[in-house]
Amino acid sequence: MRRLLVVGLLVVLAVITAALGYQVAKSSSSSAASPSNALRSDHLGALGEADGVVPDGVTVFDDAIPALANLDPGLLKALRQAATAAADDGVEFYVNSGWRSPGYQNQLLREAVSKYGSEDEAARRVATAATSPHVSGDAVDIGHSDATAWLSDHGAEYGLCQIYRNEPWHYELRTRAIDRGCPRMYADPTQDPRMQQ
Template sequence: MTSSRAVLSGALAAVALLASACGTTGAAPEGELPARVDGARQDASVARLDPDLRSAVRAAMRAAREDGVRVEITSGWRSREHQQRLYDEAVARYGSEDEARRYVATPDSSAHVTGDAVDLGPTDALSWLSQHGADFGLCQTFANEMWHYELATTPGGRCPEMLLDGTGRS
């Protein structure tokens, strides 16, 4: 129980960190995705996603919409500079690089920098994705980041076991 609380507490802190880093103006910072990806709105963040990941996310968004659930991409491809900024802010917030890596990857290890990861929301979409994401090959990668999805299986396959946090990949 305490372990679950610690993971949830850390996840909520990471959400707060990312929200403050990304701002609340509605405009997507460099390296970030707009809230909607519906084919009409493209930018480098969407274009630089792995094409298979982009297609899987769009297919999942359409299926979720049919179930009355809105899925939003809150973050996708990030430049190395943007990822470094997020990492530096996490180090300042958590007090050490070891603790920061639990929540924010370095530019060298971030799947966002390579275009192989997306962060999705809101909460009802995350619930839907936890049930249906694998139908599209989309898997939650880290137990402490319920919003972080990557292509980690074939559509309809089984997702691999989640890593506890980002340190499992470093």
């Protein structure tokens, strides 16, 4: 009788463990599939478009998206001019990121520290809210390799320059580039004097 009771308890525990494992896996996969669900902060709740989260498929012409609407007007104008010219070559500019709220930038930094194991390694990829050109509306991350390749070849004509060698998607406005070409790139954000604040 005792043996039967022990076996019964083990079966019940196995069922509970399997059910909990399924719930955790289901929760993890739904969070990974939805960027807004994956970006959470204990203090802010879910981050969304108002914080600068960009839904899939956004182009540089989507005025209703805060990540674009809050960009520096000169940067946005240059992006749209370049995108119009690129469209003639069959290339469309999708936006992965633009303006970000300080809360969103801090969340990205926390996630990078967790992923890369240290603040020093995270700093090679993500700036603080105090130093990020995304928070000030002075940077945009362009999606799709055909668009970044087009910008690499033609961006300087519009003052759009890749700033970091390790981030081929990250562009900022450098109006002098129209006449002089883009400045030399930094290896990564840790080499940028603006990040030393």
